[in-house]
Amino acid sequence: MMNANESVLDDRGVPCAFFERDERDGTPWADEITCAPGYSTDIAAATVVRALAGWCGTAEGAFGSTLLDAGAQRLRAFHTYTLPLPRPEPEPQLPAGLRAVPAAEVRPAALHEALLAAYPPNHPDHDDDALQALDGLYDGTLIGPMLPCSTVALDGERAVAVVLVQDYEGEPPLGGPWISEVFRQPGPAYAGMGTLLLRRVIARASTSGLTTLGLAVTETNPAQAVYERLGFTRTATWTKMAFPGNSFDPSTVEQ
Known part of the structure; x- marks a missing residue:
């Protein structure tokens, strides 16, 4: 059973x-699930899977694997990264014919x-x-307000590359200034253009006084190599999972 203090009881x-505790599109979520100190991870995982039937959630490292062994269904794995921002440096120039503008000056529909x-099936x-999520990033309802360093590259009036940064609730490495989208x-x-x-x-983030940037990337996404070349350091590996039960269909959850 669960109580109001965001714990699972044996x-x-x-x-x-x-x-x-969280909720996404009507589905209850248990983020950053951890085993209680000193408790058997196997017993805790089995209890969590029963107690959270019909929920989804995330767990780090070995406990995520133990939850899967106990019956949770893996949706995807992802890595979190952080970058201590260097001292302010000149912003690199875009190729001729392209210009960079603050994302706030460009409508999400554009x-x-x-x-x-960028993200085919x-x-x-x-x-x-994805389009609904983009609206949520712009208006700050998804993970926090969009920060001024968010930038769009335009070719004429056509958006060709985008980097969005949010003020994500919490402290680094899992909170703070957070790169929510990178695509071209x-x-x-x-x-x-994505790297540039x-x-x-x-x-821009460093110049504005920010000290870190964080991000998350799916385990199978080759963009990991780009982030690592730019100096981002992996902080953790997470599993996103569903807890089947109560007629819940994990296939209906965005992965």
Whole structure:
């Protein structure tokens, strides 16, 4: 059973696990599930899977694997990264014909073409609700207010690359200034634009007084190599999972 203090209790009423309560699209979520200190991870995992039937959640490292062994269904794995921002440096220039503007000056709808092209159905970060999520990033309702260093690269009036940064609740490495989106129009014409715009945003973030940037990337996404070349350091590996039960269908949850 669960109580209001975001814990899972065993049959004796003893907390065996803790989590942060949330809700997404009507589905209850248990974020950052951890085993109670000194408690058997196997017993805690089995209790969590029963108690959170019909929920989804995330757990770090070995406890995430133990939850899967206990019956949770894996949705995806992802890594979190952090970057201590360097001293302010000049912002790199974009290629001739392109210009960078603050994301707040560009309507979310103007980014739809690039977003849908960047994340087709076979992409590891494809999201059926990506356009709705973009609106939530812009208005700050998804994970926090959009920060001024968020930038869009335009070719004429066409958005071709985007980096959005949010003020994510909490402290680094899992909170604070957070890169919520990085995407570009695919194809050779804009090759390298994602990395170049990231470098520009990093410079703008540092100049504005921010001290860190965090992000998360799906385990199978080759963009990990780009982030590591830019100096981001992996802080943790997480499993996003569903807890089947109560007629709950995990396939309906965005992965």
